[in-house]
Amino acid sequence: xxxxxxxxxxxxxxxxxxxxxxxxxxxxxxxxxxxxxxxxxxxxxxxxxxxxxxxxxxxxxxxxxxxxxxxxxxxxxxxxxxxxxxxxxxxxxxxxxxxxxxxxxxxxxxxxxxxxxxxxxxxxxxxxxxxxxxxxxxxxxxxxxxxxxxxxxxxxxxxxxxxxxxxxxxxxxxxxxxxxxxxxxxxxxxxxxxxxx
Amino acid sequence: xxxxxxxxxxxxxxxxxxxxxxxxxxxxxxxxxxxxxxxxxxxxxxxxxxxxxxxxxxxxxxxxxxxxxxxxxxxxxxxxxxxxxxxxxxxxxxxxxxxxxxxxxxxxxxxxxxxxxxxxxxxxxxxxxxxxxxxxxxxxxxxxxxxxxxxxxxxxxxxxxxxxxxxxxxxxxxxxxxxxxxxxxxxxxxxxxxxxxx
Numbered sequence: 001x002x003x004x005x006x007x008x009x010x011x012x013x014x015x016x017x018x019x020x021x022x023x024x025x026x027x028x029x030x031x032x033x034x035x036x037x038x039x040x041x042x043x044x045x046x047x048x049x050x051x052x053x054x055x056x057x058x059x060x061x062x063x064x065x066x067x068x069x070x071x072x073x074x075x076x077x078x079x080x081x082x083x084x085x086x087x088x089x090x091x092x093x094x095x096x097x098x099x100x101x102x103x104x105x106x107x108x109x110x111x112x113x114x115x116x117x118x119x120x121x122x123x124x125x126x127x128x129x130x131x132x133x134x135x136x137x138x139x140x141x142x143x144x145x146x147x148x149x150x151x152x153x154x155x156x157x158x159x160x161x162x163x164x165x166x167x168x169x170x171x172x173x174x175x176x177x178x179x180x181x182x183x184x185x186x187x188x189x190x191x192x193x194x195x196x197x
Numbered sequence: 198x199x200x201x202x203x204x205x206x207x208x209x210x211x212x213x214x215x216x217x218x219x220x221x222x223x224x225x226x227x228x229x230x231x232x233x234x235x236x237x238x239x240x241x242x243x244x245x246x247x248x249x250x251x252x253x254x255x256x257x258x259x260x261x262x263x264x265x266x267x268x269x270x271x272x273x274x275x276x277x278x279x280x281x282x283x284x285x286x287x288x289x290x291x292x293x294x295x296x297x298x299x300x301x302x303x304x305x306x307x308x309x310x311x312x313x314x315x316x317x318x319x320x321x322x323x324x325x326x327x328x329x330x331x332x333x334x335x336x337x338x339x340x341x342x343x344x345x346x347x348x349x350x351x352x353x354x355x356x357x358x359x360x361x362x363x364x365x366x367x368x369x370x371x372x373x374x375x376x377x378x379x380x381x382x383x384x385x386x387x388x389x390x391x392x393x394x395x
Contacts, residue, residue, distance in 0.1 A: 036288060
């Protein structure tokens, strides 16, 4: 009996110490890990959208509550004014969710650009939505107030050839992102202003 | 523990019992992450840290840990340090973490770490256990670095990402694929045996 109690006590103490130690390390590395993940996973898309900005958009970020979900916004400073934000959106593609990064000029509501961060589309077809720069480039300068549609649906976005469903998914994601952008705009402007220098 | 044997505990990991060539344990990461020097070296450092820390704690607690539950206790200690390594790597060397991927959490079941805890640290004092862990860890790092270098140089024609041969070099891609790992490890084991026989 004494043996059993001793085993239980040793294991319990060890487990508690281990848990405590790990919680401490986790707490101290959390912010750093979040930054690294942003930098290497979403960083390339953000950097492309915010080309020419004078700050680090990954550091200058804030969150806004949108109903149930919390959305992250990355601020781009141009000419000393924090007049651009990039944020994430989602579209449904052929193989699953397509993660999008959308960059908007806060003054004109024009798109600075968009990028695809994560996807599971067919390599060589739908995956070109991420890899083909000309598909991404056509979004630059479009206004967030108009709906996004591919040309076959009566819009003005050239679909990636052979990947209409993917392109539609991207457009739907962009349209949806425009909705919550409009809804949250007052809060976005208020919070982004803090990053101007 | 006299000074002489302390040095021996340290150096045995570097040559006489160098893992994985002499102490043929921990082959899973040896085969899987030695595609290049960088990954082999990183894996070696991660394992060294886990090995030294777990050796210290196992040695410290060797009188308190009941024999019947010693393996679960060792595993808790080892797993804790592995998760610490994982978190720290994510925070500071994220690209390396992505390359090593699943093989970092798999250090938990690495035979070298559990083997040293069971065979050495649970019977010896702290200082000797540190020496043992350091020696084994550095030996493992050296081995993986050598294997990684050979495979990277011949398989990709690069070392640390820089080209070592002229433009006319045709990479021997077999070396960076899985069978190349077995062949390379086998040749190294053979060479070590040949040298050791004399």
